[in-house]
Amino acid sequence: MTTEPPLGVIPKWLHDERRTEDIAAAIERRISARSEIPLEWFEEYNNLIKHQVKK
Template sequence: MKISTEELLPEPPLGLPPRVFHLEDRLNEINSAIKRYITADYTIPKEWVEERNGIITELKYGDHKEFND
């Protein structure tokens, strides 16, 4: 009886999700916070806008092939 390589090697533990998922979640969090501030008539912190723009740029032009059109 022949044993396959898959039967000899244990399954690896769960790793990390791709960074793009973290970036998408963070972008959604920033967008939601900006909407809450607009609704409450508060000034949006410039750091939020800068981070949002950076994430959008990374998603559009970064190494994330699925976002490059």
């Protein structure tokens, strides 16, 4: 009987893609609520996009 190996981690490219979508959605929610958006969100979003474009 063979057993499957334990589940590993999500690939970085997929994590980054999902994180980009999550940040964009969070920014949109803040805009709709007319709330301030942390600058760190923009910085992280821009860094993620920059690395996704380089692929």
